[in-house]
Amino acid sequence: MTARFEIQGLARKLRNQEKGGSPYLFAEVSAVIGQPERISVIGASGQGKSTLLRTLALLESPDQGDMIYEGVSYRKYDPRMWRKQICYVAQQAVMLPGSVEDNLRTASRLHGGSYDERLASRLLEEAMLAELDRNKPAGDLSGGEKQRIALIRSMLLRPSVLLLDEVTSALDRNSARAVEQLLLRWQAEEGGTMIWITHDLEQAERTSHRTWFMSGSTLLEDRQTAEFFRQPATEAGRQFIRIPANEATL
Numbered sequence: 001m002t003a004r005f006e007i008q009g010l011a012r013k014l015r016n017q018e019k020g021g022s023p024y025l026f027a028e029v030s031a032v033i034g035q036p037e038r039i040s041v042i043g044a045s046g047q048g049k050s051t052l053l054r055t056l057a058l059l060e061s062p063d064q065g066d067m068i069y070e071g072v073s074y075r076k077y078d079p080r081m082w083r084k085q086i087c088y089v090a091q092q093a094v095m096l097p098g099s100v101e102d103n104l105r106t107a108s109r110l111h112g113g114s115y116d117e118r119l120a121s122r123l124l125e126e127a128m129l130a131e132l133d134r135n136k137p138a139g140d141l142s143g144g145e146k147q148r149i150a151l152i153r154s155m156l157l158r159p160s161v162l163l164l165d166e167v168t169s170a171l172d173r174n175s176a177r178a179v180e181q182l183l184l185r186w187q188a189e190e191g192g193t194m195i196w197i198t199h200d201l202e203q204a205e206r207t208s209h210r211t212w213f214m215s216g217s218t219l220l221e222d223r224q225t226a227e228f229f230r231q232p233a234t235e236a237g238r239q240f241i242r243i244p245a246n247e248a249t250l
C-alpha cells in the first residue's frame with residue numbers, strides 16, 4: 001500500500017545550541033500514515049511538539065529530512081496547496097479582521113474554494129456555538145470561542161490531515177467534550193487524519209488509535225494508544241505516564 005503521508009528523518013535545528021547539548025530541537029522523526037488515522041502527540045513541555053506540527057504544515061521548514069504526501073515530496077509542492085491538504089490549527093487562535101462570518105468565509109476564499117454554509121452551521125451547532133452572533137467582531141470573542149471558530153474555519157477547508165495543537169485547552173469541560181465529539185464525527189465522515197497534541201492523557205486515550213510520544217529530541221515511541229498506555233516501551237514513557245517500572249509488565 002502506498003503511504004498517504006510519510007515523514008522521513010525530519011529534523012529541526014536549535015537556533016542557539018547550548019554548549020554540549022543536542023543541536024536539535026528534534027531529529028530523526030519518521031512515521032508512515034498509510035490510511036486515515038487519529039494520532040495523539042504527547043510529551044513534556046518544550047519537546048518540540050508544536051514545532052513538529054508547524055513543520056508538517058510547512059509553516060516552518062525542516063532542516064533535514066523529507067515529507068511526502070501522496071507520493072510527492074513537500075519540495076515539489078506549492079506551499080499553499082500543501083497547507084490546504086495539511087492544515088494546522090494553533091492553540092492561540094488568531095482571528096482575521098472582521099466578523100465571525102467573515103472569518104468563516106475568508107479561509108475558503110483565500111484557498112480558492114467555495115464556502116459551505118450548511119457545514120458551517122452544523123459545525124457551529126456541534127461546537128455549542130449555535131447562539132453566537134455571527135455579525136459580532138471576531139476580535140471580541142472569548143478565548144474559547146476564538147479557539148472553536150479557528151478550528152471550524154480550518155475544518156471548512158476539508159483538509160486531508162488536520163493538525164490540532166491543544167485545540168480544547170481554553171474550553172470548559174462540556175465544550176471540550178463537544179469539540180472532541182465534533183472531531184471524531186468529522187473524522188469518521190470525511191475519512192481524514194487527525195494529529196492532535198494534547199497534555200490531557202485521558203483525552204489522548206479517548207480520542208486516538210495511535211500515540212506519538214516525544215522525548216529526548218525525537219519521536220521516541222510511535223505505538224497503538226492502548227498498548228502505549230498499558231505498557232510504554234521506554235523508561236521515559238513509563239515516567240511520563242507515571243507507571244513504576246515493576247508494574248509496567250504486569
Ligand SMILES: Nc1ncnc2c1ncn2[C@@H]1O[C@H](COP(=O)(O)OP(=O)(O)OP(=O)(O)O)[C@@H](O)[C@H]1O
Nearest residue numbers: 013014015016025044045046047048049050051052
Ligand atoms: N528552531 C528552534 N530553535 C530554538 N528554539 C526553538 C526552535 N523552534 C522552537 N523553539 C523553541 O523550543 C521550545 C519548544 O518548542 P515547542 O513549542 O514546539 O514545544 P512543545 O513540546 O509544543 O511545548 P508545549 O508542550 O509547552 O507547548 C519553545 O520555547 C520554542 O520557542
